[in-house]
Amino acid sequence: MSMAAEERSLRAPWVLTAPALMLFVGVLLIPLAMTVMLSFHDWGQYKGIEPVFIFKNWHEIATDPYYAEMFWRTFRIAILTTLLTALLGAPEAYILNRMSGRWKSFFLLVILGPLLISVVARTLGWALLFGGNNGLVNKLLMSLGLIGSPIPFMFTETGVVIALAHVMMPFMVLSVWAALQRLDPQIENAAMSLGAGPATIIRRIIMPQIMPGVLSGAIIVFSLSASAFATPAIIGGRRLKVAATLAYDEFLNTLNWPLGAAVATLLLAALVLIVVGSNALIERRYAEVFR
Amino acid sequence: MAYLELDRVAKQFGTQTVVDDFSLSVGKGEFISFLGPSGCGKTTTLQMIAGFLDPTRGAIRLEGKDLTAIHPAKRGLGIVFQSYALFPHMTAAENVAFGLEMRGVPRAERSERVRAALAMVGLAGYEDRHPRRMSGGQQQRVALARALVIKPSVLLLDEPLSNLDAKLREEMQIELRQIQRTVGTTTILVTHDQNEAMSLSDRIVVMSQGKIEQIGTPQETYEKPASAFVSQFLGKTNDFAGTIDRTVAPTQLVAGSWRAPAPAGLGGPVTVSVRPERIGFGDTGLSAKIITRIFQGNHWLFQCDSECGPAIVIRQNDGKAQPAEGDAVRLTWRPQDMSVRVRAGA
Numbered sequence: 001m002s003m004a005a006e007e008r009s010l011r012a013p014w015v016l017t018a019p020a021l022m023l024f025v026g027v028l029l030i031p032l033a034m035t036v037m038l039s040f041h042d043w044g045q046y047k048g049i050e051p052v053f054i055f056k057n058w059h060e061i062a063t064d065p066y067y068a069e070m071f072w073r074t075f076r077i078a079i080l081t082t083l084l085t086a087l088l089g090a091p092e093a094y095i096l097n098r099m100s101g102r103w104k105s106f107f108l109l110v111i112l113g114p115l116l117i118s119v120v121a122r123t124l125g126w127a128l129l130f131g132g133n134n135g136l137v138n139k140l141l142m143s144l145g146l147i148g149s150p151i152p153f154m155f156t157e158t159g160v161v162i163a164l165a166h167v168m169m170p171f172m173v174l175s176v177w178a179a180l181q182r183l184d185p186q187i188e189n190a191a192m193s194l195g196a197g198p199a200t201i202i203r204r205i206i207m208p209q210i211m212p213g214v215l216s217g218a219i220i221v222f223s224l225s226a227s228a229f230a231t232p233a234i235i236g237g238r239r240l241k242v243a244a245t246l247a248y249d250e251f252l253n254t255l256n257w258p259l260g261a262a263v264a265t266l267l268l269a270a271l272v273l274i275v276v277g278s279n280a281l282i283e284r285r286y287a288e289v290f291r
Numbered sequence: 292m293a294y295l296e297l298d299r300v301a302k303q304f305g306t307q308t309v310v311d312d313f314s315l316s317v318g319k320g321e322f323i324s325f326l327g328p329s330g331c332g333k334t335t336t337l338q339m340i341a342g343f344l345d346p347t348r349g350a351i352r353l354e355g356k357d358l359t360a361i362h363p364a365k366r367g368l369g370i371v372f373q374s375y376a377l378f379p380h381m382t383a384a385e386n387v388a389f390g391l392e393m394r395g396v397p398r399a400e401r402s403e404r405v406r407a408a409l410a411m412v413g414l415a416g417y418e419d420r421h422p423r424r425m426s427g428g429q430q431q432r433v434a435l436a437r438a439l440v441i442k443p444s445v446l447l448l449d450e451p452l453s454n455l456d457a458k459l460r461e462e463m464q465i466e467l468r469q470i471q472r473t474v475g476t477t478t479i480l481v482t483h484d485q486n487e488a489m490s491l492s493d494r495i496v497v498m499s500q501g502k503i504e505q506i507g508t509p510q511e512t513y514e515k516p517a518s519a520f521v522s523q524f525l526g527k528t529n530d531f532a533g534t535i536d537r538t539v540a541p542t543q544l545v546a547g548s549w550r551a552p553a554p555a556g557l558g559g560p561v562t563v564s565v566r567p568e569r570i571g572f573g574d575t576g577l578s579a580k581i582i583t584r585i586f587q588g589n590h591w592l593f594q595c596d597s598e599c600g601p602a603i604v605i606r607q608n609d610g611k612a613q614p615a616e617g618d619a620v621r622l623t624w625r626p627q628d629m630s631v632r633v634r635a636g637a
Binding site: 184 | 370377379380389394437438441
């Protein structure tokens with residue numbers, strides 16, 4: 001190969017990926033770097049943003065328990081949502097996988113349904129069902145005399161978790177579904193022929209094999225739940241802030257952009273750490289199943 | 292008395308009959324093959340014995356007891372699946388131990404039996420390997436050990452060798468036969484590979500379209516095929532159209548210019564079936580022209596154009612001169628080397 005041709009073949013991958021790379025750098029990396037920089041700027045009620053390099057915002061987040069509470073709530077909601085989706089989604093995927101063709105595609109559509117509807121419309125639906133005295137379900141239960149006062153749903157963590165779990169369910173189901181596709185179709189028969197009952201087959205044979213699917217679904221659900229905005233904003237409202245709604249409020253209501261940037265940066269960093277860390281752990285633990 | 296007995300077993304899916312009127316009795320320790328093309332119902336029959344499918348009609352009995360009334364988990368049969376269906380998250384030893392664990396065999400005895408089973412299939416030292424780190428042949432052996440370690444009353448093999456390459460398949464055939472002889476387990480093998488069925492089994496059940504075509508020893512099914520299907524499916528065969536001539540005495544069987552005394556009890560148009568290796572070149576007989584001649588090391592393969600249609604002839608490479616392409620030859624065979632059937636539809 002001539003020198004020129006060699007040079008060209010070395011350049012080719014860069015040239016070919018350049019458009020995508022430029023987009024990636026332009027709309028993701030640069031704004032991200034600017035946000036990180038912004039978090040070190042100063043801000044005052046009257047002077048606005050001052051482009052200096054100080055740790056004021058970070059110090060405030062680290063010392064004020066208000067922020068700690070906010071982040072704990074964010075991760076508590078994300079963990080509970082993840083558990084709920086795993087607990088419901090894994091059996092759902094298993095049952096779905098055992099259905100016959102036509103029903104399978106119908107119910108797959110039902111499960112994917114939430115993804116096809118705007119998150120705002122879907123969350124408002126929950127509000128219509130459970131929102132205070134006027135919520136449909138509350139009204140019905142109260143008129144039947146089953147409950148004295150409306151079920152607390154709006155502005156509660158439980159409400160946020162349930163609504164988030166509903167939104168996130170497809171990601172869990174699809175992830176477990178993908179793991180189930182890798183299963184040998186005869187594997188349950190094999191276990192049965194060796195004398196295993198249905199419960200043993202689920203626990204000893206199926207569960208360990210779909211665990212990687214559950215865990216990768218959990219990572220997706222966790223990171224999306226921790227950074228979710230619309231659902232906590234509508235169900236949680238002003239009273240029940242999470243990291244994402246807090247950053248939003250700092251940016252658009254208080255206009256303290258540097259503090260909002262610090263909150264957003266911390267959320268991102270925490271999520272990246274958690275996701276990368278748990279992913280590494282899972283891959284090590286389930287090396288044999290992943291092969 | 293029959294050890295395993297299938298009595299007029301049938302299976303229907305909707306209106307489609309997949310297995311029909313399947314009766315077979317298997318002796319203890321016997322090695323039986325279900326042989327047929329895909330879709331002939333052999334796997335369905337095996338799955339009915341295993342209990343993964345329920346027969347629509349008929350009975351399956353093991354030592355006189357109704358097997359269909361027993362849950363598949365309680366039948367105590369050893370099964371090797373085509374895909375092996377090993378548990379990928381368990382080591383080889385854990386895979387083999389699973390059945391013993393389900394039977395509540397104490398830990399010490401369990402590990403002893405697992406070790407012995409893996410040693411029997413030639414996998415001593417592979418205890419801690421995971422299936423996905425093993426070759427196809429090794430996985431196959433683990434599957435066999437897993438099925439045999441529970442001392443099954445019947446061993447069911449569902450196309451166990453079809454995923455192996457040709458050389459390994461041959462090795463495994465020999466090994467499988469040796470293991471089966473040593474352990475003495477009654478075995479049923481499902482296969483579409485006639486060589487596999489012939490080299491392994493005591494008896495072959497040839498199936499086609501859900502029905503049994505013939506049950507017999509490998510020699511019987513090869514030498515005396517009960518139907519055109521069997522002779523076509525087991526090895527290569529030449530079918531010549533012939534007639535039985537009753538105008539002469541004694542009556543004669545005529546195929547082209549080949550003639551022989553007619554077998555008793557037949558008349559009219561017949562099909563004469565001769566294996567290619569039983570045909571020789573002679574001075575009289577069916578006249579033919581050699582189209583191609585292929586040298587295959589230990590034998591020659593001739594494709595001929597005879598007066599009764601295309602014919603193939605296999606001759607041992609015994610060092611003697613062989614006719615060349617384009618030569619006019621006469622094909623001849625001994626009457627005992629052919630099977631004669633009344634020609635259907637003629």
